[in-house]
Amino acid sequence: xxxxxxxxxxxxxxxxxxxxxxxxxxxxxxxxxxxxxxxxxxxxxxxxxxxxxxxxxxxxxxxxxxxxxxxxxxxxxxxxxxxxxxxxxxxxxxxxxxxxxxxxxxxxxxxxxxxxxxxxxxxxxxxxxxxxxxxxxxxxxxxxxxxxxxxxxxxxxxxxxxxxxxxxxxxxxxxxxxxxxxxxxxxxxxxxxxxxxxxxxxxxxxxxxxxxxxxxxxxxxxxxxxxxxxxxxxxxxxxxxxxxxxxxxxxxxxxxxxxxxxxxxxxxxxxxxxxxxxxxxxxxxxxxxxxxxxxxxxxxxxxxxxxxxxxxxxxxxxxxxxxxxxxxxxxxxxxxxxxxxxxxxxxxxxxxxxxxxxxxxxxxxxxxxxxxxxxxxxxxxxxxxxxxxxxxxxxxxxxxxxxxxxxxxxxxxxxxxxxxxxxxx
Numbered sequence: 116x117x118x119x120x121x122x123x124x125x126x127x128x129x130x131x132x133x134x135x136x137x138x139x140x141x142x143x144x145x146x147x148x149x150x151x152x153x154x155x156x157x158x159x160x161x162x163x164x165x166x167x168x169x170x171x172x173x174x175x176x177x178x179x180x181x182x183x184x185x186x187x188x189x190x191x192x193x194x195x196x197x198x199x200x201x202x203x204x205x206x207x208x209x210x211x212x213x214x215x216x217x218x219x220x221x222x223x224x225x226x227x228x229x230x231x232x233x234x235x236x237x238x239x240x241x242x243x244x245x246x247x248x249x250x251x252x253x254x255x256x257x258x259x260x261x262x263x264x265x266x267x268x269x270x271x272x273x274x275x276x277x278x279x280x281x282x283x284x285x286x287x288x289x290x291x292x293x294x295x296x297x298x299x300x301x302x303x304x305x306x307x308x309x310x311x312x313x314x315x316x317x318x319x320x321x322x323x324x325x326x327x328x329x330x331x332x333x334x335x336x337x338x339x340x341x342x343x344x345x346x347x348x349x350x351x352x353x354x355x356x357x358x359x360x361x362x363x364x365x366x367x368x369x370x371x372x373x374x375x376x377x378x379x380x381x382x383x384x385x386x387x388x389x390x391x392x393x394x395x396x397x398x399x400x401x402x403x404x405x406x407x408x409x410x411x412x413x414x415x416x417x418x419x420x421x422x423x424x425x426x427x428x429x430x431x432x433x434x435x436x437x438x439x440x441x442x443x444x445x446x447x448x449x450x451x452x453x454x455x456x457x458x459x460x461x462x463x464x465x466x467x468x469x470x471x472x473x474x475x476x477x478x479x480x481x482x483x484x485x486x487x488x489x490x491x492x493x494x495x496x497x498x499x500x501x502x503x504x505x506x507x508x509x510x511x512x513x514x515x516x517x518x519x520x521x522x523x524x525x526x527x528x529x530x531x532x533x534x535x536x537x538x539x540x
Contacts, residue, residue, distance in 0.1 A: 440500060469495065
């Protein structure tokens with residue numbers, strides 16, 4: 116079922132004192148006619164914003180996910196009952212009903228954590244019953260026919276193909292490339308360290324990955340062939356340590372678990388570039404043309420990637436949440452967001468208190484939610500470049516658990532049902 120609603124978008128303005136209207140002068144009827152004509156012309160020039168509302172045909176206990184041009188629904192687990200994955204086509208902007216595309220049986224009754232569409236496949240990631248090990252089940256995106264099922268979580272490879280990262284409690288961890296159409300494993304590389312791989316991406320797809328062995332050996336592999344491209348011993352003398360590898364552009368950064376400096380290497384030659392004296396690093400991200408290094412307790416260092424020199428730092432309690440161009444989205448106490456300039460650290464603006472909504476793609480606009488005074492859910496686009504939170508709508512009966520890819524917003528209602536909104540922007 117789809118409904119087109121007239122929106123009521125307000126930024127909850129402060130109430131103003133009422134002003135007594137002036138006494139009418141001249142001919143009252145003619146003044147009323149002119150006013151009516153002006154209102155008609157104004158309404159024609161600026162139509163009221165509208166939203167399209169589509170109810171997802173699923174039970175309140177189901178799990179709904181937004182992915183590409185579809186909404187996917189996982190049936191809830193139930194004893195002695197089959198479970199299904201159902202694909203619904205997203206309704207057209209004119210408010211057409213949500214149409215079921217296909218339905219496929221699920222291979223096991225445990226929890227499913229998400230779904231993504233890649234290379235003509237619907238990839239459902241779930242947890243195996245009993246041990247919680249993640250696995251991927253691939254369905255044909257057009258028909259719903261199950262193609263294959265493997266342990267691990269998927270990421271796309273440059274030039275086509277999928278890379279599965281498998282972490283098991285039994286120690287049989289590994290990275291494998293699978294053929295999308297058949298699920299045939301083309302090659303596999305063992306993972307011997309709990310730190311996980313570092314990934315180098317080109318246009319959002321992996322072309323190289325880095326493994327750090329407990330002995331300190333750093334290995335750079337080609338993601339298409341699995342071939343070892345180059346290696347380096349970073350802990351000579353038979354020492355052992357847990358080190359995490361992170362890749363930003365052409366830099367490989369080793370983040371030690373203990374109180375030791377961060378070391379940067381060139382990814383193409385594994386030659387040392389610089390060393391930075393900072394400990395307890397949580398992660399490193401590219402921010403504009405710089406490196407943002409986040410401390411486990413919230414401090415932030417911003418480095419020159421060529422030399423490792425600190426451009427600026429902040430020892431406050433704000434966490435780096437996202438990077439858009441030369442703007443940083445920071446989150447403080449109470450989920451209050453602020454925008455900073457990446458080059459200088461200057462506080463650009465305050466965005467207020469929001470709950471950030473998961474988005475489908477890294478380039479999708481950021482979306483924030485907060486509960487209004489009247490109980491409705493305020494939906495806003497967090498525009499870091501403009502430095503403002505632009506309110507898009509105020510939706511009734513929304514509980515949360517939302518996903519977004521504007522203008523689409525998928526949320527759970529208070530009664531447990533899932534609803535897809537197409538918002539006016």
